[in-house]
Amino acid sequence: MRIEMSSVSEVKNLPSQLYSAFSPGPDLVVRFIYRLTQSYRLGKKVRLLDVGCGPGKMLPKYAQLGWQVEGLEIDSDFYAQALQLAETLQNVEVRPGGFNDIKQRSVYDLITAINGPFAYLLEREAQVDALERVYRALKPGGLFFLDIPNLLWFLKNDPEPPCAKKSVAGLRVQHQAQYEYDVHEATFTQRNEYIIEAPNGHATKLRKTDRHAIITYPDLVYLLEEGGFIKLRSYNSYRSRRATLLKGKRIMLAAQKPVRQ
Numbered sequence: 441m442r443i444e445m446s447s448v449s450e451v452k453n454l455p456s457q458l459y460s461a462f463s464p465g466p467d468l469v470v471r472f473i474y475r476l477t478q479s480y481r482l483g484k485k486v487r488l489l490d491v492g493c494g495p496g497k498m499l500p501k502y503a504q505l506g507w508q509v510e511g512l513e514i515d516s517d518f519y520a521q522a523l524q525l526a527e528t529l530q531n532v533e534v535r536p537g538g539f540n541d542i543k544q545r546s547v548y549d550l551i552t553a554i555n556g557p558f559a560y561l562l563e564r565e566a567q568v569d570a571l572e573r574v575y576r577a578l579k580p581g582g583l584f585f586l587d588i589p590n591l592l593w594f595l596k597n598d599p600e601p602p603c604a605k606k607s608v609a610g611l612r613v614q615h616q617a618q619y620e621y622d623v624h625e626a627t628f629t630q631r632n633e634y635i636i637e638a639p640n641g642h643a644t645k646l647r648k649t650d651r652h653a654i655i656t657y658p659d660l661v662y663l664l665e666e667g668g669f670i671k672l673r674s675y676n677s678y679r680s681r682r683a684t685l686l687k688g689k690r691i692m693l694a695a696q697k698p699v700r701q
């Protein structure tokens with residue numbers, strides 16, 4: 441991730457605030473994850489690791505379920521924001537790092553990676569290493585849930601990149617993005633530009649680039665099954681109530697570590 445910023449520096453954690461303002465709220469996701477833990481019969485006392493927790497907006501909602509919650513975040517601005525939030529909450533901890541920093545063994549009932557963290561792993565070696573670490577960190581019977589963009593759907597449908605206006609920290613902000621596909625490297629790049637209007641009329645541009653691996657559903661199933669996961673279930677949206685074949689813009693997949701290895 442690369443961020444360029446020229447002014448508006450007085451707004452604290454501006455990239456986190458922009459991300460939070462222009463992305464969906466946590467309620468739908470947390471309700472879905474709760475239903476998922478019930479459908480896999482995880483029990484009530486859940487110890488959760490949320491990988492790529494971003495600014496941490498899901499974390500308080502998970503804690504409200506009575507869960508013990510840990511967030512892991514690789515981006516320093518998001519991490520700072522999530523840490524600040526965690527300090528105000530019980531049963532929530534946040535640590536810096538990403539998938540390839542997970543070192544725990546058999547401690548989590550549930551590991552989540554919501555809204556794309558796994559797709560930031562561009563190399564196959566890093567993806568395999570991440571799944572090995574997730575598998576080791578789960579208790580027997582533990583559940584892994586991840587979602588990534590379904591970039592085959594993007595290539596087929598060529599959707600318009602986002603373009604929206606919001607008020608963020610009292611400033612008027614326009615977000616516009618561009619999509620680029622590299623069919624040799626199998627990567628997708630989203631170039632985000634935030635145009636921030638200060639009260640004095642000056643506009644500042646903040647740019648943030650996200651590069652994702654193009655991973656298909658069969659690729660992901662292969663990696664998870666090779667990694668020892670079982671009972672894979674796919675979902676189309678956070679509104680889904682039951683597993684279904686994929687047909688939309690997200691790949692959402694749950695997979696379980698067997699109780700007996």
Ligand SMILES: C[S@@+](CC[C@H](N)C(=O)[O-])C[C@H]1O[C@@H](n2cnc3c(N)ncnc32)[C@H](O)[C@@H]1O
Nearest residue numbers: 491492493494514515518538539554555557560
């Ligand atoms: C679109 S954000 C999603 C944040 C949060 N999960 C949410 O839904 O609000 C993607 C996240 O993946 C994180 N990320 C990037 N590289 C990562 C890696 N190697 N391992 C884990 N997370 C990573 C980013 O820092 C970012 O927080």
